[in-house]
Amino acid sequence: MVNASLTTSPVLVALVETFGSLPVVLFALPAGALADIVDRRRLLLVMQIWMVVAAGTIGVLALIGQMTPARLLSLTFSSWHRDRDE
Numbered sequence: 001m002v003n004a005s006l007t008t009s010p011v012l013v014a015l016v017e018t019f020g021s022l023p024v025v026l027f028a029l030p031a032g033a034l035a036d037i038v039d040r041r042r043l044l045l046v047m048q049i050w051m052v053v054a055a056g057t058i059g060v061l062a063l064i065g066q067m068t069p070a071r072l073l074s075l076t077f078s079s080w081h082r083d084r085d086e
Contacts, residue, residue, distance in 0.1 A: 012069050019077040054079035 035043055058075050061067040 012073075015073060016069075016076055019073050023077060051079050 054075050058067070058072065058079075061071060061075075
């Protein structure tokens with residue numbers, strides 16, 4: 001887990017989990033309305049590309065040692081991706 005290796009603060013670790021779920025809560029209804037208006041395949045393609053870019057950025061920043069908690073929080077929020085390994 002990248003966030004646990006960046007800091008030992010339980011608050012920051014919990015914030016990363018919160019920022020992973022927050023976009024679903026905030027944008028589920030508007031995203032559903034948008035999906036009804038535009039071509040769903042194109043919307044899905046754009047969102048998948050966006051998530052790949054965000055995940056790739058997290059990976060590259062972690063590999064080169066430039067990942068900070070603030071960057072991780074912003075990229076986690078913007079990627080709309082949650083690791084569902086529960």
